[in-house]
Amino acid sequence: MNRKNFTLVKFLFSFLFLFASVYATLAQDAAEGETLFKNNCAACHSSTDEVLVGPGLKGIGERRPIEWIVKWVHNPQAVIASGDKYANELYNKFNKAAMTPYPNFTEGQIKSIIAYIDASNAAPAAPAAGAAPAGAAAPAAASSGGMMEVLLVGLLVIMVFVLIALLSIVSTLSKLSGGEADSEAPLMKRIAENAKKLAANSAVKTGIIIFALLLGGKATIDAAYGVGIHQGYAPEQPIKFSHKLHAGQYQINCNYCHTGVYEGKGANVPSANICMNCHNAIKRESPEIQKIYQALENDEPIQWVRVHNLPDLAYFNHSQHTNVGNLECKNCHGDIEKMEVVEQRSTLTMGWCIDCHRNTDVNAKGNAYYDKLVEVHNKDSKTPLKVQNIGGLECSKCHY
Ligand code: HEC
Ligand code: HEC
Ligand code: HEC
Ligand code: HEC
Ligand code: HEC
Ligand code: HEC
Known part of the structure; x- marks a missing residue:
């Protein structure tokens, strides 16, 4: 391969990587933006043009300059008070409904919200751009998380096409420059040969290595974030104790068994003695209840498998939340009284x-x-x- 070709390949590859990384960043932004939007804005705004408490935010990035949006989100009342015409008209149109200020949002976070709004409105167009494979994934596009995947698959398809185009350009070029390419050879063979040549090229090698490193890095980071998250964890317990039966059907109060939950740091898992308040009379013959008797006879605690477990570095106090904060168990644990087997519902x-x-x-x-x-x-x-x-x-x- 001569020098001109070499430079061209290098150029095309840098372009490809730039494209891919910009795209990856955008996807990341939109994903962060989705969370921010859903947690903070969705109560009053839709991402389409539907009016809720406030206007639909579709196209907000075009409608208003980013500096204005940042100022507005940080402190809407200040923008209105400054006499800004647009803000005042909007404010009056919405009957002087006050939007919540978000003074702590960084410009990056606000941009990611806009990226999410744009991406979610681009959703229906995505399958078309993504050609055949994206078509298959189209149902997933219903959720915007799925949409991101469709976009990424689309990107992958585009990249493969670019690569094929690249290979054929290289092939043509090497023919033009008096290359030995055999025009009689079948297309697939020519592509294979050119791919071999490409693979021998050091710029291409470096490119592939960088790409692999990026992928590896991303996988590692994802894995690291995933470590220690046990949402959905629902281990089998040594005794088939059912919250659905005890807390649901028989409506025994949570703190009858979890005695510390309003007073202390830990909620406590009840000892066998508490079960005996009832089971010394109820269902004694059941093999499951016999296990409670056995534990008491052997003077061993029942080996309940712990479901929720924060790492030691974190401090969490129940009474601060249930008693002082007035939160309900279900805010953090879900509907335990409907669970046959306890499951961790929050990420913790x-x-x-x-x-x-x-x-x-x-x-x-x-x-x-x-x-x-x-x-x-x-x-x-x-x-x-x-x-x-x-x-x-x-x-x-x-x-x-
Ligand atoms: C409590 C309801 C509420 C929440 C929460 C809220 N907004 Fe608003 N927003 C409004 C209202 C109402 C308006 C219309 C102007 C007014 O009455 O103050 C508005 C206007 C806007 C506008 C101008 C829209 C346009 O068409 O020019 C932007 C941008 C905006 N909000 C962004 C956000 C973002 C971003 C969030 C989340 C971080 C958010 N808002 C959260 C109520 C809310
Ligand atoms: C009759 C006693 C009893 C009552 C009433 C009861 N629990 Fe439990 N709870 C237990 C026992 C025993 C365990 C341990 C076994 C298990 O996980 O099922 C447990 C486990 C739990 C766990 C998981 C603990 C862990 O390891 O992370 C949570 C959360 C919980 N209960 C919440 C509740 C809530 C909320 C209520 C009220 C709606 C309630 N419990 C009512 C006996 C009870
Ligand atoms: C306030 C009374 C009460 C307490 C305390 C209580 N239970 Fe129960 N338990 C019941 C009742 C009522 C039933 C349903 C009996 C029936 O189906 O006839 C039951 C049923 C059960 C069953 C199903 C038995 C079977 O074979 O059908 C198990 C297992 C069980 N309890 C375990 C426990 C454990 C473990 C504890 C202690 C953590 C406990 N219970 C505490 C009232 C209680
Ligand atoms: C509201 C409670 C809360 C506050 C405030 C808080 N943390 Fe944490 N932090 C946690 C909990 C819970 C965990 C364990 C769960 C986890 O690993 O995600 C944790 C985990 C961590 C870890 C370990 C991460 C890992 O993956 O092992 C670090 C480091 C950390 N926090 C640093 C900080 C710093 C620095 C601040 C102050 C800017 C802070 N935290 C404020 C609750 C908090
Ligand atoms: C469902 C909402 C919610 C979740 C989830 C939550 N908290 Fe809280 N937290 C509260 C509320 C509400 C208060 C305020 C209680 C009060 O009035 O003092 C609070 C207060 C606190 C305080 C005392 C803060 C202070 O300055 O007095 C600490 C510490 C704390 N939480 C730790 C945690 C940790 C650690 C976690 C995660 C493992 C967590 N919280 C998860 C709602 C929550
Ligand atoms: C603000 C969130 C929050 C609320 C509200 C809450 N819990 Fe928890 N719960 C947790 C967290 C976080 C853990 C894990 C604590 C740890 O590992 O140190 C936990 C653990 C538990 C456990 C396991 C034993 C223990 O103490 O660690 C039980 C049982 C429990 N909760 C019951 C309850 C009951 C019953 C209620 C309602 C009366 C309740 N929780 C309300 C967050 C909450």
């Missing part, structure tokens, strides 16, 4: 704790301790006091 990641602390109002009613805080807070903020405002995002509150 740091992001999960933080998300809720950002979004949840402090339950300050009838709590004199908060009166002063609320008063101070309301002086310079229009939003109600959130958990983040009382230190719910401070590292040391959750980490020893």
Whole structure:
């Protein structure tokens, strides 16, 4: 391969990688944007042009300059007060409904929300661009998470086409430059030969290695994020104890068995003695109940398999949430009273704790301790006091 061809191949490959990485970044952005949008904006905005509490945000990136959007999201009331004509007209059109300010959102985060809105509106077009394989994946496009995949498959298809085009360009070029290419050879053979030549090219080799490293890196990062997430974990227990029966049908209070849940850090899993309050009379003959008797006779605790388990570095306190925060068990555990076997419903990641602390109002009613805080807070903020405002995002509150 002569030098000109070599440069061309190098150029095309850099272009391809640039394209791929830009695309990957966009996909990543849109995925982050989806979470931010759903957690913060979806209560009042649709990503289409449908009007909810506020206007549909479809095309917002074209409708308004990004600087304006950032200012607006950070503090809508300030933009209105500054006399901004557009903002005031919109505000009046929506009957002076006040949008929540998001002063902590970075420009990057706001851009990712816009990227998500754009991507979700581009969704129906994606299968067409992605040709045949994307067609098969089209039903998945119903959810926007699936849509991202369709787009990525589309990208892959495009990349394969570009690669084939590249190979044939190289083939033609090498013929033009007096290459030995045998025009009689079948197409597949020529492609194979050119691929072999390409593989021998050091620029191409480097390219492939970089690509493999990128893929490997991404897989590692994904795996790292996945480590320790046990959402959906529902181990079999040594005794077929059913919450559906006890907490659902017989409506035994959660704290009858989980005695610490309103007073202490841990909720406690009940000892066999608590079961005996009833089972010394109820269903004694059942083999499952016999296991409770056995545990008591051998003076061994029942070996319940732990379902929810934070790593030691994190501190979580039940009473702070159930008693002070007035949250219900189901906010974090789902409908336990409908479960035959307990399943972990939340991710229990740091992001999960933080998300809720950002979004949840402090339950300050009838709590004199908060009166002063609320008063101070309301002086310079229009939003109600959130958990983040009382230190719910401070590292040391959750980490020893
Ligand atoms: C509590 C409801 C509410 C929430 C939550 C909310 N908005 Fe709004 N938003 C509104 C209302 C209402 C308007 C219309 C202007 C007004 O009345 O203040 C608006 C207007 C806008 C506009 C201008 C729209 C246009 O057509 O020019 C943008 C951009 C916007 N919001 C972005 C966001 C983003 C991004 C989020 C999430 C981070 C968000 N909003 C969360 C209620 C909300
Ligand atoms: C009659 C006693 C009893 C009652 C009432 C009861 N539980 Fe349990 N709970 C248990 C036992 C025993 C276990 C351990 C075995 C298991 O996981 O099923 C358990 C386990 C759990 C776990 C999982 C613990 C872990 O290892 O992570 C959660 C969460 C839980 N219960 C929540 C509740 C909630 C919420 C209620 C009320 C709606 C409730 N329980 C009512 C006895 C009870
Ligand atoms: C407040 C009373 C009460 C307590 C406390 C209680 N149970 Fe029960 N349990 C019942 C009742 C009522 C039934 C249903 C009996 C029936 O079907 O006739 C039952 C049924 C069961 C069954 C199904 C038995 C079978 O073969 O059908 C198991 C297993 C069981 N309980 C385990 C436990 C364990 C383990 C504990 C302690 C963590 C416990 N129970 C605590 C009231 C209780
Ligand atoms: C704010 C979220 C949240 C709420 C609300 C909540 N839990 Fe939990 N629960 C957790 C977390 C997180 C863990 C894991 C704790 C750990 O590993 O240190 C857990 C663990 C448990 C366990 C396992 C034993 C233990 O103490 O670690 C039980 C049982 C339990 N919860 C029961 C309940 C009951 C019953 C309620 C309602 C009265 C409730 N939880 C409300 C988040 C919550
Ligand atoms: C469903 C919402 C929710 C989830 C999930 C949640 N929290 Fe909270 N958290 C609250 C609320 C509400 C309060 C405020 C309680 C109060 O009024 O003091 C709070 C308060 C706290 C506080 C005290 C903050 C302070 O400054 O007083 C700590 C520490 C805490 N949470 C840790 C955690 C950890 C760790 C997790 C995750 C394992 C978690 N929380 C998950 C809602 C939540
Ligand atoms: C509301 C509670 C909360 C706050 C605030 C919080 N964390 Fe965490 N953090 C957790 C929980 C729960 C985990 C364990 C779950 C997990 O690994 O995702 C964790 C895990 C971690 C880990 C280990 C990650 C891993 O994958 O093992 C690091 C490092 C960390 N936090 C640092 C911080 C720093 C730095 C801050 C302050 C900027 C902070 N955390 C604030 C709850 C919190």
